[in-house]
Amino acid sequence: MSESATVFEGEELSGGSTPSASPEEAKKIAGKSPMKLAWMRLRKDKLSMVSLTVVILVVLAAVLAPFLVRMGVLDPFSYNQDLLDANTIPEGRFSGASAAHPLGVEPGTGRDALSRFWYGITFSLIIALTAAILSVVIGAIIGIISGFSGGWVDAGLSRFTDLTLSFPSTMMLLALSALGLELIQMVTGLPNGPLAQGIYCTVVLAIFGWTSTARVVRGQVLSIKQREFVEAAIVLGASKSRIYFKEILPNLWAPLLVLVTLMMPAYISAEAALSYLQVGVKPPTPTLGNVLTDSLKYAQVDPFYFFMPAIIIATIVISFNLLGDGLRDALDPKGDR
Amino acid sequence: MVAYIIRRVIVGLLMLVAMSFIVFALFMKNPVDPAQFSCGKNCPPERIEETRQALGYDQPLLVQWGAFAKGVVVGREYPADEAMREANPELVTECAAPCLGYSQQLQMTVNDEIAEAAPVSISIALVAVTIWVVFGVLFGVLAAVFKGTLVDRGVVGATLSLYAFPTFFVGALLINFVAIKWGIFPAPGYVTIAEGGVGEWLLQLMLPGFTLAAVYMAGYVRMTRAFVLESMSEDYIRTAKSKGLKGGKVLFKHALRAALTPLVTMFGLDVAAVLGGAIITEDVFNYYGLGKLAVTANETYDLPTIVGLVLLLGALVIIANIVVDVLYAFIDPRVRVA
Numbered sequence: 001m002s003e004s005a006t007v008f009e010g011e012e013l014s015g016g017s018t019p020s021a022s023p024e025e026a027k028k029i030a031g032k033s034p035m036k037l038a039w040m041r042l043r044k045d046k047l048s049m050v051s052l053t054v055v056i057l058v059v060l061a062a063v064l065a066p067f068l069v070r071m072g073v074l075d076p077f078s079y080n081q082d083l084l085d086a087n088t089i090p091e092g093r094f095s096g097a098s099a100a101h102p103l104g105v106e107p108g109t110g111r112d113a114l115s116r117f118w119y120g121i122t123f124s125l126i127i128a129l130t131a132a133i134l135s136v137v138i139g140a141i142i143g144i145i146s147g148f149s150g151g152w153v154d155a156g157l158s159r160f161t162d163l164t165l166s167f168p169s170t171m172m173l174l175a176l177s178a179l180g181l182e183l184i185q186m187v188t189g190l191p192n193g194p195l196a197q198g199i200y201c202t203v204v205l206a207i208f209g210w211t212s213t214a215r216v217v218r219g220q221v222l223s224i225k226q227r228e229f230v231e232a233a234i235v236l237g238a239s240k241s242r243i244y245f246k247e248i249l250p251n252l253w254a255p256l257l258v259l260v261t262l263m264m265p266a267y268i269s270a271e272a273a274l275s276y277l278q279v280g281v282k283p284p285t286p287t288l289g290n291v292l293t294d295s296l297k298y299a300q301v302d303p304f305y306f307f308m309p310a311i312i313i314a315t316i317v318i319s320f321n322l323l324g325d326g327l328r329d330a331l332d333p334k335g336d337r
Numbered sequence: 338m339v340a341y342i343i344r345r346v347i348v349g350l351l352m353l354v355a356m357s358f359i360v361f362a363l364f365m366k367n368p369v370d371p372a373q374f375s376c377g378k379n380c381p382p383e384r385i386e387e388t389r390q391a392l393g394y395d396q397p398l399l400v401q402w403g404a405f406a407k408g409v410v411v412g413r414e415y416p417a418d419e420a421m422r423e424a425n426p427e428l429v430t431e432c433a434a435p436c437l438g439y440s441q442q443l444q445m446t447v448n449d450e451i452a453e454a455a456p457v458s459i460s461i462a463l464v465a466v467t468i469w470v471v472f473g474v475l476f477g478v479l480a481a482v483f484k485g486t487l488v489d490r491g492v493v494g495a496t497l498s499l500y501a502f503p504t505f506f507v508g509a510l511l512i513n514f515v516a517i518k519w520g521i522f523p524a525p526g527y528v529t530i531a532e533g534g535v536g537e538w539l540l541q542l543m544l545p546g547f548t549l550a551a552v553y554m555a556g557y558v559r560m561t562r563a564f565v566l567e568s569m570s571e572d573y574i575r576t577a578k579s580k581g582l583k584g585g586k587v588l589f590k591h592a593l594r595a596a597l598t599p600l601v602t603m604f605g606l607d608v609a610a611v612l613g614g615a616i617i618t619e620d621v622f623n624y625y626g627l628g629k630l631a632v633t634a635n636e637t638y639d640l641p642t643i644v645g646l647v648l649l650l651g652a653l654v655i656i657a658n659i660v661v662d663v664l665y666a667f668i669d670p671r672v673r674v675a
Contacts (some may be wrong), residue, residue, distance in 0.1 A: 159348070159352070163352050163355055163356060163359075166352060166356060166651050166654045166655050167647070168646075170616050170617075171613075171616065171628075171631050172647065174632065174635050175634075175643040175647060176363070265501070269503055272503045273505070276505045276620075277616070277617070277620070277635075278636075279635075292506060296505065296509045299509055299510070299513035300517070310502055310506040313501070314498060314501040315501075317501040318498060321497060321501070322497075
């Protein structure tokens, strides 16, 4: 992080919204980096810490899952039809939960439910995270260009943002699926499998998801470019790229981090919706959306299997949302709340 | 003011033109043959050729787009190919303005499909909008008034949880438990006012309406809460309080009025979006609205229907944008200058 940016952040923070802090305390705070300060504020917020813990656990679980599957600890694909009754419903309570299958087995196939849910988190998180990063990169580029250039470029890009927002996104995600999937197969040479379907989900979510980032970044750039340290850099004869990447970009990390955190839950839900509409990653690959869609059929006969995936998705979505809110408050102490 | 409105309308029209062109380019000019798509999954080659001519897919993109634009403005006739129309005059279908296309699979104009499905979507939207606005604003105000208390946390937490569950799960939950198992509501099935009267119609819309409202409620609670808190800290509220106005009067006459203004923007755009059909809600409940029409069209590769629906929805959003901007300029004169 550049010196000027640090000074700017430090200035903002030390003059921040803690009028009750004693002069000594303010001095102590001024000596810390902005990230450390944000972390200190975040740690004080219990709700954010709980959600951060859940998010870390979820990410860890997602990272570990492929290894556990390879080691044979998790087995999301083997059928265990001996555990099902004549109507292919798991025998016993809680979807036939046992030591070997802690959350029971899937009705119809007898696949281990925990393995399906757990491995599903991995696929859903990969899609959501890639789409979120892609959206933020596209949005940041458009926002920076728009905010800096001003004039016709700004007007054009802003209208383009409005236009993208006007597209009925759910309908486009649905309608583009057949064409999009075929295009991806043509361009990449991939067969029509989970990878091509995953790429379709990711790309199409990003194409319709960058607009919020572009607007936020444009607004930030407009205000940052009038700050003294940018003017100073210009007067000192700094190059355009230095101003873009060394002076401006470091000040954008905080809002971009918040945006990614808040996009994750939206994209996890979107993945589920795509799976429900049969245009996401197709079974038998487990994603949270696939597992949940499959569970709808068994709402009456196997309620435990019906509720589990929904509760998992909701927990993850709530945690990311709360963490995003907490991060925003911690990184921007002058915010409304 | 007039100049502002004219400028907004012109920009909106330009955006519509741009959107229709992008949609055409996306669906018609790509490596995948649109005629094969529009003809359906198991279509013999000679039928594909026929479809291509009937829908005008053999023409260059600009000609196709021009014919579509002309159809929207003054109406057109199908098949698009003149020779085909002359050969079989009995097969010619009139598509009155604003013509959005012709579905070769359903053998009807997209306008007729939309006219059939739209009342269902509008009904669901009406109920959903009422639920989410009334409860969203009510809970938002409650949360703001009792800021930091259990009420605040409970309201915000409950609506966030509701939002966190995927729509189709909420729908399936309501169908399977509230309707079928516990029998609190009748099994879902759309009933028109003409068939069952207003009461029956409304009753059958409660579950899908609630499902759709659940998605939006959390946002409205948060926004209302934030705006009320913001306006409660304004100077004129302090003035109102210090001149001895009662708490309730300050809240409703002063704070709420200012707080609700920004909600107008959100409201306008959301209404436009749900009017165009709630895809997942309609699919879960199996109500044949515009959203379900889109799902069916996608399953059967009915390209003209998809294009028509996308453009209709896009147009709704663009129009809502203009209306909201103009309304906003009336409410807040500062906007006009910018």
